[in-house]
Amino acid sequence: MPETFDGRARFDTVLIANRGEIATRIQKACRALGLKTVVVYSEADRQAPYGRTADSALCIGPSSAAKSYLNKDALLLAARLTGAGAIHPGYGFLSENAAFADAVEKAGLAFIGPSASSIEAMGDKISAKRAMIAAGVPCVPGPDTALAEDTAAIERLALEIGYPVIIKAAGGGGGRGMRVVPEARLLQEAVALTREEARQAFGSPSLYMEKFLQHPRHIEIQVLCDTHGNAVWLGHRDCSMQRRHQKVVEEAPASGIAPEVIGPVGRACVEACRQIGYRGVGTFEFLYEDGAFYFIEMNTRLQVEHPVTEMTSGIDIVQAQIKVAQGDPLDLAQADVNCAGHAFECRINAEDPDTFLPSAGVITGLVLPEEPGIRVDTHIHAGYKVPPYYDSLIAKLIVHAPTRAEAMARMREALAGTRVDGISTNIPFLRALFEDSAFARGETDIHYLEQWLKQRRAP
Amino acid sequence: MSAIDFSDPTTIALLTDALTAAGVSGLEISWPGGQLRIVVATGEEARINVSSTAQPVSAAQPVVVKAPMAGHFCSGNSSRSVADRLPRSVSAADTLGFLRVGPILLPLCAGRAGILTRQLAEPDTLVGFGDPLFEIEPQS
Structure with a gap:
């Protein structure tokens, strides 16, 4: 059997680490390519129809997503038990989790998605912006570096960019960890609040500032x-x-x-x-x-x-x-x-x-x-x-x-x-x-x- | 849920070995009576938490022994099928079968005394979390 780009054998079975409509969609694509599928599910999804049409189906945990679809180890054990050669993460859940992508590949399986390093680089909004600027991708006005702690420097930067500005968590996304600042007097409080939110929600207090577009x-x-x-x-x-x-x-x-x-x-x-x-x-x-x-x-x-x-x-x-x-x-x-x-x-x-x-x-x-x-x-x-x-x-x-x-x-x-x-x-x-x-x-x-x-x- | 005695140090040690061998960094297993969490940390000792929240079960209701995690179900005695010897009395500590995870066989304990009336899973099949394995009619 020919090898893939990283020396692995080509896979013939895909474990679908997701649920709902996307599990059905991935199963359909696998079938069209002649690949077997393993469906994993939580107790709440025990009756899901895609489990019955899969080549193999396995309950991996209780209804809580944290103990089933987000449980990296249960997914890896399921892949090992069923002989799957690849894991498709779908969207949501662990699809953009660099540690999971890395664990999948270290277990000798294919992660159907980008490398862990790409996920990590694009997950950090500051490093992503830096990479985009280097490639000529147009970015929102604002520096490609994290905000300093120095309040005077933050105020100068906001004036340079021009109000309104938006303060964002470097590790945020999906509309979370951001705050619009319409005028200078509200800036420092917004920075402090967003920094604390970022620390608690994303594990990093790193922030950046951009021009806020009003009607995009x-x-x-x-x-x-x-x-x-x-x-x-x-x-x-x-x-x-x-x-x-x-x-x-x-x-x-x-x-x-x-x-x-x-x-x-x-x-x-x-x-x-x-x-x-x-x-x-x-x-x-x-x-x-x-x-x-x-x-x-x-x-x-x-x-x-x-x-x-x-x-x-x-x-x-x-x-x-x-x-x-x-x-x-x-x-x-x-x-x-x-x-x-x-x-x-x-x-x-x-x-x-x-x-x-x-x-x-x-x-x-x-x-x-x-x-x-x-x-x-x-x-x-x-x-x-x-x-x-x-x-x-x-x-x-x-x-x-x-x-x-x-x-x-x-x-x-x-x-x-x-x-x-x-x-x-x-x-x-x-x-x-x-x-x-x-x-x-x-x-x-x-x-x-x-x-x-x-x-x-x-x- | 659990048919394995997760408070048994031997079971925990076997499971930890299996996880380490499989390159898995940890495992969390929940059942109605409690929770086991094993974290295999490189260069350190594994951290293990077992918590019990067992509720009294009505003696009249049949109890279904379910798989506490995914694995290959093996019936108790290879020379003689468990199903052939039913019904029979079991004690809480009796091993009814095993769950094979990689090279490790995890004993499936009855968990309560009673009459083992049915085996609900086929031997050598892959079972998932919560899949029914045995039925016991408790004895008061």
């Missing part, structure tokens, strides 16, 4: 890299529809951005990947305001929203990710990447559509749309019990059509044709959002959804 959009660039020095970018996505920093609707491509504006940014992302020796899939996240891009962070994992890029590019990102982990060279060059049409993804969450409180329980009836141009990524079925222990995402509704307007119309049809009985979901909220005229026009910023919700609630 959230734009992402998807990259795919192999271990032979090849890298491509697969177009861009707009993930500006967010509530409390959590994406609700994603689309590809981001509308209203000319190819000559996004092209150099995509090429710079590819160059950054080459410079840091990145492997696998990754996402560069940017704020976009007044025609300019500003790097915020790199996600070193498969994203929840990867299907919109799959729909427009025609590339199966999960399969490509697995092939890279086998040591295969990419089977496409940049010139082969041709994105076409427009795609939307709605995250269907088990939550109250008005209060957004999680809604666990048994799904008593389920109708999912099956028309052409509609894809549903899910693990649920009638009779499935949504456990209360994990993220509320239960399905992803994805549509593709030639234009954005047609894709919106298709999503309206898809939402109208979706019914989940027995629990509350955010489907009514999504239906209302897809009737909104400003969203239909496009190019709304990251604050739009919060404002829209506020207006809806107003008497």
